[in-house]
Amino acid sequence: MELKAKGFTSIKALLVEDIEVCRLVLSTFLLRLHCEVTLAMNGKEAVDLFLEGKKFDIVLFDKDMPVMTGPEAIVKIRAMGETDVKMVGVSADDHAMEAFMSVGADLFVPKPMRMEALGPIIQEVINKKKNDMV
Amino acid sequence: MVPEMGYLDEQFNQLEELQDESSPNFVEEVVALFLKDSPRLLSNIEQTIGKYPQDFYRLDSLVHQLKGSGSSIGAVRMKNECSVFKAHCNDRNLEGCRRSLQKMKREHATLKQKLESYFQLLRQVGPREHAVNSRK
Numbered sequence: 001m002e003l004k005a006k007g008f009t010s011i012k013a014l015l016v017e018d019i020e021v022c023r024l025v026l027s028t029f030l031l032r033l034h035c036e037v038t039l040a041m042n043g044k045e046a047v048d049l050f051l052e053g054k055k056f057d058i059v060l061f062d063k064d065m066p067v068m069t070g071p072e073a074i075v076k077i078r079a080m081g082e083t084d085v086k087m088v089g090v091s092a093d094d095h096a097m098e099a100f101m102s103v104g105a106d107l108f109v110p111k112p113m114r115m116e117a118l119g120p121i122i123q124e125v126i127n128k129k130k131n132d133m134v
Numbered sequence: 135m136v137p138e139m140g141y142l143d144e145q146f147n148q149l150e151e152l153q154d155e156s157s158p159n160f161v162e163e164v165v166a167l168f169l170k171d172s173p174r175l176l177s178n179i180e181q182t183i184g185k186y187p188q189d190f191y192r193l194d195s196l197v198h199q200l201k202g203s204g205s206s207i208g209a210v211r212m213k214n215e216c217s218v219f220k221a222h223c224n225d226r227n228l229e230g231c232r233r234s235l236q237k238m239k240r241e242h243a244t245l246k247q248k249l250e251s252y253f254q255l256l257r258q259v260g261p262r263e264h265a266v267n268s269r270k
Contacts, residue, residue, distance in 0.1 A: 021168050021203035028152050028160065064198055092205055093198075112145045112205045115152075 011035045011125055014056040016046040016073065017090075018065040022111070026060065026090070029115055033122045042066055043073030050077050056085055058125050062111075063091035063099060071103045078104045086125055141245050145208030162253050168207050169246055175200045176239055183231055193231060194223040200238070211241045 013035040017023045023039055030037045038056070040046040042065040049056075059077070061070030068076075074087050089100030092111040100108045109117050146161075153160040179196045182189055201216035215238045222230030 019199055019202045019206070020171060021164060021206045024164055024167060025149065025152075025206045028157070032152060062202075064195070092202060111202065112148075112208075114145075114148060 012056045014038045014059040016040045017062040018042055029118050043068030043070055046073045047076045050080055058086040060088045060090050063093055063096045071099045074103045074105055141211055142208040143210040165207055165249050168203050171203055188228055190223045190226055209245055215241055
């Protein structure tokens with residue numbers, strides 16, 4: 001499912017989250033930051049999107065999800081050669097940071113995520129994209 | 135008000151800050167989603183506790199979902215009790231899980247009541263700009 005903030009499509013974000021309430025809150029944060037948001041319910045759906053050739057600037061993964069976890073999905077997506085896309089692990093689990101960083105995530109943010117934390121991350125992605133375009 | 139009574143933390147304020155003209159009922163929608171999902175999760179936890187042999191893995195998974203959705207709306211007491219429950223699962227302490235579930239159900243019932251009263255009050259008060267104009 002794709003969500004688009006009116007008039008702004010600068011950053012393509014994929015949100016991988018199985019809990020509906022968390023999906024609603026995080027996707028709203030991303031839309032407020034003018035991202036074009038695609039939703040996936042688990043790691044496998046995220047992997048399938050990449051296999052279909054979809055491109056994203058940033059992917060936010062929950063850790064524990066049915067079918068395929070966030071770290072498992074990161075392993076598979078990185079193995080496809082997707083080294084440029086920013087991968088962010090998001091979890092309330094105390095041991096999640098190590099689980100994400102050990103498999104190639106760029107960043108870990110504890111849940112619940114705050115706008116103050118997400119804003120600078122998105123800005124960094126925007127800056128990198130602008131620099132790559134020059 | 136609910137946030138001042140220790141039932142909700144700063145995350146609830148974050149949701150209120152996301153509410154604007156394009157999403158005027160955002161907070162109520164998120165809370166409604168939580169209140170729709172959470173009874174189902176509590177019921178599933180209760181059913182799983184009653185099964186033999188005990189499935190602590192499933193219990194942990196269910197309470198993890200409840201903790202995640204609760205913390206997304208700032209339900210701090212629910213979130214904390216979920217952490218207690220998870221610790222009991224880790225220790226394979228069924229009696230501890232049972233006690234914790236009863237607390238979660240009580241906290242949930244209280245939170246539901248307070249949130250519903252809160253939104254009812256907001257609807258009665260009306261949008262802020264109307265309240266300001268009425269004082270002129």
